[in-house]
Structure formats: C-alpha cells, structure tokens
Amino acid sequence: MRPLRSTLLGFQPPAIGEEEIAAVTETLRSGWLTTGPRAALLEERMAAFLETDHVLAVASGTAALHLALLAVGVGPGDEVITSPITWPATANVIEHCGATPVFCDVRDTDLNIDPALVPALVTERTKAVLPVHFAGQVADLDPIIALGLPVVEDAAHAAESAYRGRKVGGISDASCFSLYATKNIAAGEGGLVATNRDDVAEAIRNMRLTRRGDGSHYDQVTAGFKANLSDVLAAIALVQLDRVEEHARIRQRQFDLYDEGLAGLxxxxxxxxxxxxxxxxxxxxxxxxxxxxxxxxxxxxxxLADELIGTSIHFLPVHGLTWFRERYPGQEPLPVAERAGAEVLSLPLSPAHSDDDILDAIDAVRRLHERFSA
Ligand SMILES: Cc1ncc(COP(=O)(O)O)c(C=O)c1O
Incomplete structure (x- = not known):
C-alpha cells in the first residue's frame, strides 16, 4: 500500500516563525550572548504568567529539577519518591543529589503518580516527593502536599496547567519547567524554576551561577553550577510566551480532531x-x-512510520531502564506503569502542523486498525 503522505509528518516540530528569528538577530546585535536583560525579562513575565513570586531561568529542565531538589535540602542518603512514567532526567537528578529515587506506581487513568500509594513508601529517609505532570495533566497534588514533605513538581509538560483552579507554578515548594525544543514554550534548551519560597529562590540564584561581586572582587557563597540561561534562548522563549494562547488554541483543535477521529477504535x-x-x-x-x-x-x-507519520513513546518506565534496573535489583514491580510503558504512543501534535496533517495521522491510525483487525 502506498503511504498516505509524500513527506514525513514530524512528531513535534517547533513552531518557530519570523518573530523568533528577529528576536534572536536583535539579541545577537545587542551583544548579550550570555545571561542578560532578556533572561531577566523572561523571569519577570513568567512569574506573572504563572502567578508566582519568583521564577529563576536556568539552562535546562534537568538543571531546574536538580537545583530545586538541592534547594529544598535533598542530599546524600535521602530518598525522593517519584513517578516512573517520566523522562529519565527526573530520576537522574535525584541520583546527582546523592539521594535514592523511590518509584511509586501510577494511576491507570492519566499515568500520574498514584497519591494513594505514596504514604506506604515514606520512610524516615524520605526528603521530598517529586510528582510529574504527565502530558500536561496535573498530578493529584493535594494529598501529596498533605504529607508535609517538601514537594518539587516536574512541570516540564505543564507550562499552562492548572490544578483545581490554581496555576501550576505557585502550588508546592517548587515547580520545574523545561524550554526544550518540543515543549509548549520552546527555546531549544532552557528551564525555569517557579517558587513562592524566598529561601528556595535565593538558594537557586546562588547555585545556578557562581556569583560575582563588583569589579574584580568576586566571591561565592556556595560551590555553584554553570546552569544559567543565555539571552539568545530567553529571546526565543519570550516570543513563544507571546504566542502561548494562539498555540494553545491550535493544540486544542488538534486534541479535538484526535478525540473525534479515533473515537470508537x-x-x-x-x-x-x-x-x-x-x-x-x-x-x-x-x-x-x-x-x-x-x-x-x-x-x-x-x-505509522511506513505511512510517514512520526510518533514517539512517552515513556518507558524509568525503573526498567538498564542503569536503574542494575543499580536497584529486586525492586517491587510497578504493574500499572509497566503495562502502560508497553502501550503508550504519542501522536503528532504541534502548532506547526495543519488540521490536514493531523487528519493524515488519524487516517493512518484508522488504516492500520482496519488492517490489523482484519
Ligand atoms: C517529564 C520531563 N521531565 C524533565 C525533562 C527534562 O527537561 P530538559 O530536556 O529541558 O532538561 C523532560 C524533557 O525534556 C521531560 O519531558
């Protein structure tokens, strides 16, 4: 059978236009290659957008999670409870703090951490809980926050999410966003930590860049990282923030097309x-x-690849990846996550796609369904 399309439909291409290109050009002409006024403006505008006191711009979502965990006090010997249905970075940063990830099974409905299973995993070593807002659906935060432990959210997928009327970004101790190329606000690379806690913001400010003083007399108050965000990337993120509602409308239409087009399969x-x-x-x-x-x-x-439709898998359960499997042998099975890991498929979705692109993806799924069900 001939494929439906003559060109590959990318899974999640970024929606970059002339405004982003102009913003980068202008930034380069300004001479700010590293952190400067655009990163500061991004922090200010994201704080307003997320309705939170502080936003700290950093080099990646991974760095955001790492610094946020350190800022709430996670260190060697501690345990952090998290979800296995995530990008491995979520668990890797727990390791980078010298702590141990404790994986909690997820709910079958939305593949977010199951709050009913968290209390049984809490020990005297538990230092924090790190829920992930998978695909854009917020995890059930209230019962997790009620445990009284610090909560750091992996909000890489949740730049526009709200939980029971409250925007993600001001709910727990810290919310960590990604500006990676596929994200809703995409700069290519970059991350943000949002927090209402002054002490967490100050700790991250000190850690993301070895602090400088005036003139030649610099000093540092902690062994900092190099996790600051370049103004060139911040300039792209600022334009993407301007377009966030326009892009959300397009994604909503694409969700509606999928819901309707795949119903009944x-x-x-x-x-x-x-x-x-x-x-x-x-x-x-x-x-x-x-x-x-x-x-x-x-x-x-x-x-779907034969039909020239790009897809992706979010996610293979992290506890089953070689490094974690070998490091923590004899882990309890996580049946819901393990089954989901074999079943999930992410379909093309991007403000750069047209309705016809999404209809092609739907047609291809339907064609395969007919063939496989024959
Ligand atoms: C759920 C989740 N957490 C963390 C990250 C890490 O973000 P970054 O790639 O910006 O480091 C990603 C993906 O990029 C992600 O999808």
Whole structure:
C-alpha cells in the first residue's frame, strides 16, 4: 500500500516563525550572548504568567529539577519518591543529589503518580516527593502536599496547567519547567524554576551561577553550577510566551480532531483528562491494547512510520531502564506503569502542523486498525 503522505509528518516540530528569528538577530546585535536583560525579562513575565513570586531561568529542565531538589535540602542518603512514567532526567537528578529515587506506581487513568500509594513508601529517609505532570495533566497534588514533605513538581509538560483552579507554578515548594525544543514554550534548551519560597529562590540564584561581586572582587557563597540561561534562548522563549494562547488554541483543535477521529477504535484509547483541571495539551498519548487493536504498540509505531507519520513513546518506565534496573535489583514491580510503558504512543501534535496533517495521522491510525483487525 502506498503511504498516505509524500513527506514525513514530524512528531513535534517547533513552531518557530519570523518573530523568533528577529528576536534572536536583535539579541545577537545587542551583544548579550550570555545571561542578560532578556533572561531577566523572561523571569519577570513568567512569574506573572504563572502567578508566582519568583521564577529563576536556568539552562535546562534537568538543571531546574536538580537545583530545586538541592534547594529544598535533598542530599546524600535521602530518598525522593517519584513517578516512573517520566523522562529519565527526573530520576537522574535525584541520583546527582546523592539521594535514592523511590518509584511509586501510577494511576491507570492519566499515568500520574498514584497519591494513594505514596504514604506506604515514606520512610524516615524520605526528603521530598517529586510528582510529574504527565502530558500536561496535573498530578493529584493535594494529598501529596498533605504529607508535609517538601514537594518539587516536574512541570516540564505543564507550562499552562492548572490544578483545581490554581496555576501550576505557585502550588508546592517548587515547580520545574523545561524550554526544550518540543515543549509548549520552546527555546531549544532552557528551564525555569517557579517558587513562592524566598529561601528556595535565593538558594537557586546562588547555585545556578557562581556569583560575582563588583569589579574584580568576586566571591561565592556556595560551590555553584554553570546552569544559567543565555539571552539568545530567553529571546526565543519570550516570543513563544507571546504566542502561548494562539498555540494553545491550535493544540486544542488538534486534541479535538484526535478525540473525534479515533473515537470508537477498539483497543485504542486516549489518556483521561480531568475536567476539574486545566490540561496543558502537551502530548496526545493513546494506549494501544493489542487484544482490542489487533496489534501491539510497536507494530502500530512501525506501521505509522511506513505511512510517514512520526510518533514517539512517552515513556518507558524509568525503573526498567538498564542503569536503574542494575543499580536497584529486586525492586517491587510497578504493574500499572509497566503495562502502560508497553502501550503508550504519542501522536503528532504541534502548532506547526495543519488540521490536514493531523487528519493524515488519524487516517493512518484508522488504516492500520482496519488492517490489523482484519
Ligand atoms: C517529564 C520531563 N521531565 C524533565 C525533562 C527534562 O527537561 P530538559 O530536556 O529541558 O532538561 C523532560 C524533557 O525534556 C521531560 O519531558
């Protein structure tokens, strides 16, 4: 069978236009290659957008998580409870603090950490809980915060999310965002920590860059990192922030097209989105149950590639990746996460795509479903 398309439909290409290009050019002409006025403006504007007291711009979402954990006091010998359905960086930074990630199973509905399972994992070594807002759906934060431990959120997917009327960014001790190329506010690379805690903001300010004093007399109050954000990237993020609502409308339309176009396909179901929350619509994830869909996720992914439709897998459970598996042998199974890891497939979604692009992706899934179910 001939593929539907003549060119590859990228999974999540960035929506970069002339305004971003002009902003970069202007920044280069200004002479600010490193952290400068645009990074400061991004912090100010993101603090207003997220309705939070402080936003600290850093080099990546990974750096945001690392510094936030250090800032709430995570250190050697501690444990941090987190979700296995995430990008490995979430768990890696726990290791970088000298602490141990304790993986908690997720809910079948939205693949976010299951708050009912967290209390049983708390020990005298537990220093923090690190929930992940998977795909843009906020984790159920209230029962986690009620445990009384510091909470650092992985909000890499949640730049526009809200939890029961409160914007992500001002709810827990710290919320960590990513400006990576695929994210809702994309600069290529970059990250942000949002917090209402003055002490957390100050600690991150001291750690993200070895602090300088006046003139030649510099000093440092801690062994800092090199985790600051360049103005060139901040300039891109500022334009993306201007376009956040326009892009959200496009992503909403793409979600609606998928919801409608894939409805009724046996064995193919989107993740549940909680109507009480604002979903950031970052990833359109379906679960493919081979019993109903006639073939497994990997067969669908290969079939879609043959149709020139790019897809991605979010996520393979982190505790099963070689390094974590070998480092922590004999871990308890996490059945919901493990099953999801074999079933999830993320479909093309981007403000750079047209409705017709998304309709092509839907047609390709339907074509495969018909073939696999025959
Ligand atoms: C859930 C999650 N956490 C953390 C990160 C790390 O962010 P960054 O790539 O900006 O370091 C990502 C992805 O990029 C992610 O998807």
């Amino acid at each position: 046996a064995g193919i179901t989107p993740l549940v989105r909680d109507p009480r929350d604002v979903h950031a619509l970052h990833l359109y994830v379906v679960r493919i149950d081979a019993d109903g869909a006639g073939a497994d996720r990997d067969a669908y992914q290969r079939g």
